[in-house]
Amino acid sequence: MxxxxxxxxxxxxxxxxxxxxxxxxRTFRRSVGPVVPIVPAAAIMAVFFVGPIxxxxxxxxxxxxxxxAAALNPQWVWFDNFERLINDRDAHAAxxxxxxxxxxxxxxxxxxxxxxxxxxxxxxxxxxxxxxxAVVLAWVLPEVVVAMLWYAFLNTxxxxxxxxxxxxxxxxxxxxxxxxxxxxxxxxxxxGTAFSLLIYSAALEEVSPESIEAAQVDGASGMxxxxxxxxxxxxRLILTNLLLTTLQTLGVFGxxxxxxxxxxxxxTQTLPLYMYEQAFRYNLIGYSSVIAIVLVVLGVILSAFYLxxxxxxxx
Amino acid sequence: MLAVATVSVAALALSGCTDxxxxxxxxxxxxxxxxxxxxxxxxxxxxxxxxxxxxxGWTLELVPINAADADYFSRIALMFGSPDTAPDIVYxxxxxxxxxxxxxxxxxLDEYLTDxxxxxxxxxPTTQDLGKGxxxxxxxxxxxxGTIGLxxxxxxxxxxxxxxxxxPETWDEFVADLETLQAAHPDIVPFAAQTAExxxxxxxxxxxxxxxxxxxxxxxxxxxxPSAGEFVTGSEGFNDALTLLAxxxxxxxxxxxxxxxxxNYWGTFGGWFTEDRVGxxxxxxxxxxxFGEYPEWTDELGWTPMPSRDGGDAASMSGGWVxxxxxxxxxxxxxxxxxxxxTSYESSLALALGTGDVPTRIDVAExxxxxxxxxxxxxxxxxVNVAGxxxxxxxxxxxxxxxxxxxxxxxxxxxxxxxxxxAYDEAVRSITGG
Numbered sequence: 001m002x003x004x005x006x007x008x009x010x011x012x013x014x015x016x017x018x019x020x021x022x023x024x025x026r027t028f029r030r031s032v033g034p035v036v037p038i039v040p041a042a043a044i045m046a047v048f049f050v051g052p053i054x055x056x057x058x059x060x061x062x063x064x065x066x067x068x069a070a071a072l073n074p075q076w077v078w079f080d081n082f083e084r085l086i087n088d089r090d091a092h093a094a095x096x097x098x099x100x101x102x103x104x105x106x107x108x109x110x111x112x113x114x115x116x117x118x119x120x121x122x123x124x125x126x127x128x129x130x131x132x133x134a135v136v137l138a139w140v141l142p143e144v145v146v147a148m149l150w151y152a153f154l155n156t157x158x159x160x161x162x163x164x165x166x167x168x169x170x171x172x173x174x175x176x177x178x179x180x181x182x183x184x185x186x187x188x189x190x191x192g193t194a195f196s197l198l199i200y201s202a203a204l205e206e207v208s209p210e211s212i213e214a215a216q217v218d219g220a221s222g223m224x225x226x227x228x229x230x231x232x233x234x235x236r237l238i239l240t241n242l243l244l245t246t247l248q249t250l251g252v253f254g255x256x257x258x259x260x261x262x263x264x265x266x267x268t269q270t271l272p273l274y275m276y277e278q279a280f281r282y283n284l285i286g287y288s289s290v291i292a293i294v295l296v297v298l299g300v301i302l303s304a305f306y307l308x309x310x311x312x313x314x315x
Numbered sequence: 316m317l318a319v320a321t322v323s324v325a326a327l328a329l330s331g332c333t334d335x336x337x338x339x340x341x342x343x344x345x346x347x348x349x350x351x352x353x354x355x356x357x358x359x360x361x362x363x364x365x366x367x368x369x370x371x372g373w374t375l376e377l378v379p380i381n382a383a384d385a386d387y388f389s390r391i392a393l394m395f396g397s398p399d400t401a402p403d404i405v406y407x408x409x410x411x412x413x414x415x416x417x418x419x420x421x422x423x424l425d426e427y428l429t430d431x432x433x434x435x436x437x438x439x440p441t442t443q444d445l446g447k448g449x450x451x452x453x454x455x456x457x458x459x460x461g462t463i464g465l466x467x468x469x470x471x472x473x474x475x476x477x478x479x480x481x482x483p484e485t486w487d488e489f490v491a492d493l494e495t496l497q498a499a500h501p502d503i504v505p506f507a508a509q510t511a512e513x514x515x516x517x518x519x520x521x522x523x524x525x526x527x528x529x530x531x532x533x534x535x536x537x538x539x540x541p542s543a544g545e546f547v548t549g550s551e552g553f554n555d556a557l558t559l560l561a562x563x564x565x566x567x568x569x570x571x572x573x574x575x576x577x578x579n580y581w582g583t584f585g586g587w588f589t590e591d592r593v594g595x596x597x598x599x600x601x602x603x604x605x606f607g608e609y610p611e612w613t614d615e616l617g618w619t620p621m622p623s624r625d626g627g628d629a630a631s632m633s634g635g636w637v638x639x640x641x642x643x644x645x646x647x648x649x650x651x652x653x654x655x656x657x658t659s660y661e662s663s664l665a666l667a668l669g670t671g672d673v674p675t676r677i678d679v680a681e682x683x684x685x686x687x688x689x690x691x692x693x694x695x696x697x698x699v700n701v702a703g704x705x706x707x708x709x710x711x712x713x714x715x716x717x718x719x720x721x722x723x724x725x726x727x728x729x730x731x732x733x734x735x736x737x738a739y740d741e742a743v744r745s746i747t748g749g
Contacts, residue, residue, distance in 0.1 A: 066392040067411070068709030071418035087745065156573045174573040263513050264576045265723055280389040281515075282713045283414075 053296075060290040066283035074286065081290040090266065091291065094274040098250070098298070101185060101270055105249045108189035110242060113196020118226070120197075121204050132197060139194030147258030150187040151176070176260055180268045184256050191255070192245060199241045203234040236310065243306040250299050271295050341374045342644070342653055345394065346406035347387045348379035352604075354669030355379070355406070361665070362656045375653060384408070385515060385712075395420040395641065403644040404653060409445045409635050412455050413707030416448040422640040423452045427651040433658075437676045441699060445675075446637040449707060455637025456658045459672035462633045462698035463525045466602055467595045468588060469617050475499035482619050484626045486529070486559055493568045496594045504570045506563060507584035507596040510726040511576050512719045519718040520632055520705060521598055526556035528703040529623035529630030539706040546714055546747060548740040555624055557732035561725040572727050588616060597621055600695035603671045618691050620698060633702035635675065667692075673699075710746050717742035 060081055064074040085091050116135065120128050138146065153160045154175040162172030176183050207230055215229045231238070253272040256262065262269035262277070269277070271291065279288035344363075348355050356379055363375040380390055388411055394400040395418070407415060415421050424446075428434045434443070438457065446455035469479040475496045483489040497505045509517035527537045530552030535541060537552030547553075563569050574580055585605035587593035589612075596602065606612040620629030638657050644650040656662065660678055664685075667674040671689050673696050674680045685692050705711060721739045724730035730738075 065418070065709065066389060067418045067420070068414040069417040070709065071392070071420075084745070177573055177576050261513060261578060263511075265512055265720075265728060281385055281716065283389075283392070283709070284713075 056289040056292050059286050060293055062286045064285040064289075066280065066285055068283065070286075071283075077286070081287045084287060085290055085294065090269075091271075091274060093266070094269050094271050095294070095298075097181070097268070098270040098272075101181065101188075102246060102249045102302075104185045105188045105192060106242060106245050108185065109192035109196050109245060110238070112189060112193045113198075113241075114200045114238075116193065116197050117200035117204055118230075120201065132194075132201065135197050136194045138191050139198075141191070143191070143252070143254035144258050146187060146191045147255050150183065150190070151259055154183055177264050180260050180264060184259055184268050187259060188249065188252060188255060192249070195248075196241055196245060199237060199244075200234070203237040204230070207233050239306055239310045243303060243310075246302050246306070247299055250295065250302070271298070340372050341376050342403045342650055343376045343378060343401075343641075344404045344653070344657075345378045345380065345391060345402035347382065347384070349381055349383075352670075354666065357669060358662050358665045359657065362653070362662055366653055366656055370649065370652075373649065378402070391415075392418070392420070395643075398643055401643045402641045403650050404657070405639050405641060406458075407455055407637055407639045409455070409457070409637055410705040410707050410711065412446060412637060412639065413448040414709045414711075415639070416450075416452070416454045417709065419642055421454040422642045422644060422647060423454060424456070424640060424651070424654075425453050427647070428453055428456075431651075431655060433655070433676075437660075437678055439677065442675050445633075445635055445704070446639070455639035456654060457635055457637050457675040458658055458663060459666060459670060460633060460635035460675050460696075460699065461599045461601055461673055462631045462695045462702050463521050463597065463599050463621070464631060464695060464698055465595055465597055465619050465621050466588070467617050467619065468591055468593065469615055471496065471500055471503065471591060471594050472617075479617060480619075481617060483622045485622055486624045489622055490559075490562065490566070490568070493563070493595065494566065497566075497568060500594065503592050503594055504574075504584070504587065505568045505594045507570060507580075507587070507593050508598070509575075509580055510560060510569070510722040511580070512716070512723045513576065513578045514580065515719055516715065517581055518722045519715045520634065523556060523560075523718050523722050524632050524703065524705070525597065525621050525630050526559060527552055528632060528701075529621060530555045531624070533630075534703040539708075541706065544708075546710070546743050548743050549736070553739070554732055554736055557721060557725050557735055559624075560722060561732050564726045569726060575727055588612070600673050600691060601671060603689055603691060613690050618694050620701070628701050629698070631698040631702035633699050633704055635673070713746045714743055717746070 059074075061076060061078060062074040063070045063077045063080070065071045116131070120131055123131070141149070156162065156172070156174040156177065159172075159175070161175065165172050173179070211229050211233070212225060215225045220228065251272060252270070253276065256268055256270060256273055257276070260268040262273040272295065275288045275291040275295065278284045278291060344359060346355050346359065356377070359375075359377055363377060366375055367373060380387055382390055388408070391402060391405055391407070392415075394402060395415075401420075405421075407421075412421065416423075434456075442457050442460070443453065445457045445460070446453050448454050465481075467481055472479055472481060476499070477492055477495060481492070483492055493505045496503075508522045510522055511518060524534065524538065528534050530537050532552060537547060537550040537556070539546050569575065570580070570584070574583060577583060581598065582605060584593050584596055585602055588596070588602075589606070589609040603612060620631060623630050638654050640647065640650050640654060658676075660676060663674055663676045663679045664682060666672070667679055667685060668688050671692075673692055674685060679685065680692075680696055705715075717739050720742070721735040724735040724738070725732055
């Protein structure tokens with residue numbers, strides 16, 4: 001109540017004499033006013049998002065443990081954890097494995113998603129609904145369910161794939177053991193394709209039919225139409241989708257953990273799994289925080305690369 | 316506005332608290348239980364009923380945790396992180412006791428134990444040591460134990476012309492007998508043991524450390540030197556044990572890679588015993604836990620110690636679990652009262668019968684029902700005398716993982732023992748900061 005009275009008082013006072021302090025107040029209100037409504041949201045972000053990030057950075061400079069004396073009295077160790085990372089061959093292997101995994105999965109799901117979107121573009125509605133419905137189902141399934149499905153399919157002993165191969169007289173293989181990276185890439189692509197399909201289907205709707213017709217009149221082949229007309233006109237969405245799928249894939253944990261557990265012999269241990277192992281198997285919270293920072297930096301580098309390409313492409 | 320946000324944050328935090336039940340009259344008991352087993356819950360629920368009846372106004376809040384061992388330890392470490400979830404009583408592995416005590420999670424029990432007459436009467440000094448930290452203080456009351464030995468299928472042995480009361484004296488004899496077995500039964504897996512990285516303690520504590528204990532000087536000269544307080548690198552014993560594994564592999568005496576890499580390999584070869592598909596397994600006294608639908612195991616299977624490399628004392632490892640008190644327990648007298656009920660003769664006997672684990676109390680071990688229920692118990696109980704124990708230092712989990720990497724490298728990865736040991740030595744140096 002009283003604040004409203006005050007407000008009216010200020011408003012009434014204003015026309016009488018517009019003195020400098022009043023206009024300063026107005027400027028203040030105009031610049032700060034719009035900010036006020038977002039303060040609660042910003043405060044929550046600060047507490048639950050920025051806070052933990054800052055904590056992770058802080059912990060990265062300590063030997064914080066989950067158990068043992070380092071859990072009770074963590075010591076400030078300066079750059080020991082970073083030094084450890086520089087000398088840690090397993091971590092280097094995990095980083096290069098992560099990059100390979102991300103590249104393969106992102107390439108796979110974007111190419112497949114785009115190809116499916118192109119194939120479905122000119123089909124009738126029933127066909128579209130059935131086909132995209134089937135693909136989107138993979139996206140609806142939780143990661144762990146996808147992992148179990150692929151485990152059932154690729155499993156050595158009674159896996160569906162080996163059973164099918166045996167029925168046509170072909171020898172089976174221990175897919176999850178002989179080709180573990182292939183297994184997690186395929187499972188991830190299988191799941192992620194739906195996301196790209198949805199984005200690309202929407203994008204293709206926006207390509208103007210006139211420009212395609214014009215290309216056809218000029219005698220462009222199907223491939224030429226695709227590369228010179230369709231792709232350039234959706235290039236911004238391709239980049240956006242690449243960025244989104246890269247960041248999604250970089251953080252994949254559940255699917256790999258449930259499918260191979262990072263094994264055999266660490267062959268599918270990507271950075272998130274390596275970080276988990278350091279934190280919860282070896283109780284090294286400080287070191288795993290440094291790995292988390294590396295993961296964030298990796299995401300930032302890849303995003304920056306896409307944004308750069310994006311800006312260059314749109315010029 | 317900021318106040319509103321602060322209030323809502325505080326409200327969120329508070330709602331988290333009230334869920335926990337609150338109040339000083341509650342004692343939270345945390346323990347691992349993997350369905351379908353209810354062995355621990357059955358015993359603990361009986362104690363809960365008795366405790367609550369004897370102490371009006373008090374409640375034992377039972378928190379069973381369904382997780383694999385390694386996950387269980389991170390779960391309880393995280394629970395200790397907040398007073399709202401910290402266990403007042405926790406079922407802890409003996410080799411975690413020291414690290415948990417150093418982290419300030421566990422309460423020292425010495426002052427209560429001296430007034431408890433059962434402590435000196437029913438627990439042998441070696442058993443008492445299982446619940447101690449490296450500082451010599453008792454943090455836990457041992458409740459179950461376990462040792463490692465060889466299980467073998469007597470009928471397969473008989474058909475191969477091997478003695479059914481098998482007792483190999485040296486590693487050479489052990490390997491030769493496995494080869495005899497393999498020649499007679501080409502379709503079986505002659506020797507099952509966990510060696511893959513994914514089996515973690517299964518590969519290190521249940522397999523490799525047993526072999527190390529059987530090398531010259533035992534664990535002290537090949538693994539962890541307690542007097543120097545450091546892990547040993549470059550030892551001959553370590554090379555001997557890796558070489559044995561590599562030999563077993565090259566002679567085709569181990570299972571296929573795919574089986575060995577299966578995270579559930581232990582359960583798999585346990586099942587093979589019921590189908591005469593495995594000759595010998597190196598594993599814990601708790602293997603019988605898998606034989607629910609196979610009561611004939613008591614006659615058809617035999618058990619014998621793993622020999623040392625050149626004969627002499629047998630080789631084994633021992634571990635087990637303790638009941639420990641959380642450092643944050645509000646009323647330590649009452650909590651200890653509950654601890655004594657959880658470790659009483661009746662509770663220990665019921666738990667040993669339910670789990671098939673080796674008992675820790677002298678009066679329980681001497682109860683005839685124990686051997687009637689599980690005839691292998693007296694054998695595994697006696698192995699405690701020769702068995703080594705894991706060093707309870709904070710670096711142990713990492714060093715253990717480095718061992719599992721080495722055992723997998725020589726049995727599945729095709730690495731030579733020398734290369735695997737060099738990689739292990741380097742890992743140990745980086746872990747201990749040397």
